[in-house]
Amino acid sequence: MSDTAADPRLLRAPPRQGIRLSWADERFRAIIWQVLIVGAVVGIVWWLVRNTQHNLEVRRIATGFGFLQREAGLPIAESLVTYTPASTYARALLVGVLNTLKVAVVGIVLATVLGTLVGIARLSKNWLLSRIAATYIEVVRDLPLLLQLLFWYTIMQTLPAPRQALNPVTGVFLSNRGLRLPWIQWQDAHSFALLGFVFGVVATILYARSARAKRMQDGQPRRVWPAALGLMVVLPVVIWAALGAPWQGDIPALRGFNFTGGSNMSPEYFALLAGLVTYTAAFIAEIVRAGIQAVPQGQWEASEALGLSRGRIMRMVVLPQALRVIVPPMTSQYLNLAKNSSLAVAIGYQDIVSIANTTLNQTGQAIEGIAIIMGVYLCISLSISLFMNWYNARIALVER
Structure with missing residues (x-):
């Protein structure tokens, strides 16, 4: 190997040149274009905001989100949380x-x-x-x-109509009122059991990854299904039973002109x-x-x-x-x-x-x-x- 090739001073990167205040400098042009674009965007946004505020003032329209705390008086057919027209x-x-x-x-x-x-x-x-x-x-x-x-x-x-509803499977009814399915009477115990199942799924995934990593180290296979069975099945069932959750399901039944019980999917949602x-x-x-x-x-x-x-x-x-x-x-x-x-x-x-x-x-x-x-x-x-x-x-x- 020659002395020239071995000289470490020749292996250094060339010194970085500073930005020249000239349109011929590529980096200077890039900065100018970015400043102009950002300035144009800010100017457009400012004009839109000012124009909107002016129009609202002329028409005497109040702004803000204070209306969110007022009574809605709005009927809603289906909701996942408690709601009445008297709500906000x-x-x-x-x-x-x-x-x-x-x-x-x-x-x-x-x-x-x-x-x-x-x-x-x-x-x-x-x-x-x-x-x-x-x-x-x-x-x-x-x-x-x-x-x-x-x-x-x-x-x-x-x-x-519900009285002539289609009944393809026991407990399942399809009519112009929607799809009625068997369900359970949800209680806090069910929520804790569901959380236990989610915890079991996460723990099973972590255990499977750990078992795979150990197998890569020593070559010994490790069974994952016993841990998965205990974490994803046994644990939720134990929580369910310990908290006294009901085991029987809520089966839909025809009462008068409509069904009661079970879970209903409205025609619009379905x-x-x-x-x-x-x-x-x-x-x-x-x-x-x-x-x-x-x-x-x-x-x-x-x-x-x-x-x-x-x-x-x-x-x-x-x-x-x-x-x-x-x-x-x-x-x-x-x-x-x-x-x-x-x-x-x-x-x-x-x-x-x-x-x-x-x-x-x-x-x-x-x-x-x-x-x-x-x-x-x-x-x-x-x-x-x-x-x-x-x-x-x-x-x-x-x-x-």
């Missing part, structure tokens, strides 16, 4: 937020399950099953969502959920199909050579690899489902949009009402994005 507007808007979350969370879960099954069926070697899945995908994706929501709501309205799930599942199915086809064919051939069945290959080999392709576009569909739930106002379901619209019509606080709607959907969308980005990072390949 803040309580009414809380009911709207919870109703929106009830649609978004349940819809995301059901759309994921249905979309995954349809996407796998789309790739089935059974010609009839594959054609049915393809027809479902093409038809549902090509029809406007609003039209589909009206279609499902019309179906619910044309169902028979139509909204059915429309959102079937519509979003069609897009998810295509994402799942593309993700599965992105896995190299050699993975199938190698798994078949090991004697694995096609179902186990799909579940244990292909889908885990396909998730790296599926998750990013799936996030967009989850966001679309949450935002599309705002169409609930078209069929009379009282979500945050419906309740906020009624509130701003009664109080005249249009700006505050729109701001509340935007804030709610922004929080929901950011929460979905954060969770999906975290999950995507968890399953991403890490280079060594």
Whole structure:
């Protein structure tokens, strides 16, 4: 090796030049453009705020969120928390937020399950099953969502009355009053049992990770299912029994002209959920199909050579690899489902949009009402994005 190559002084990076106050300097130009853009944005925002304040003063419209503490006098058909028309507007808007979350969370879960099954069926070697899945995908994706929501709501309205309700399964009734299902009389003991189950799930996941790490160290397999059984089944049951929760279910029964007992899904909620799930599942199915086809064919051939069945290959080999392709576009569909739930106002379901619209019509606080709607959907969308980005990072390949 020559002395020139070995001289450490020649290996140093060249000194960084300072910014020249000249338009020819790239960094100087970048700073000027950034200052101009930020200044333009601040100026536009300032003009909008001043213009809005001036118009409100001219029209003598009060601003602020003080109206939230006033009595709402607004009837709401269904709510997850206690509510009466004598409650405040803040309580009414809380009911709207919870109703929106009830649609978004349940819809995301059901759309994921249905979309995954349809996407796998789309790739089935059974010609009839594959054609049915393809027809479902093409038809549902090509029809406007609003039209589909009206279609499902019309179906619910044309169902028979409670006395002639459809009874496909014992304890399940479908009528123009909605879908009535068996349920339990929820008490505090049930809540503690549910918390125990959630704790058991988390503890099982941590134990499984610990067992996997120890197996990588000493090569000794460790059974996870006994711990999972104790934490996820035995623990909640013990909490349930110790706190004296009732074991019998609340079965719906016809009393007069309507049903009593059980849990009821209103026609509006059922139509909204059915429309959102079937519509979003069609897009998810295509994402799942593309993700599965992105896995190299050699993975199938190698798994078949090991004697694995096609179902186990799909579940244990292909889908885990396909998730790296599926998750990013799936996030967009989850966001679309949450935002599309705002169409609930078209069929009379009282979500945050419906309740906020009624509130701003009664109080005249249009700006505050729109701001509340935007804030709610922004929080929901950011929460979905954060969770999906975290999950995507968890399953991403890490280079060594």
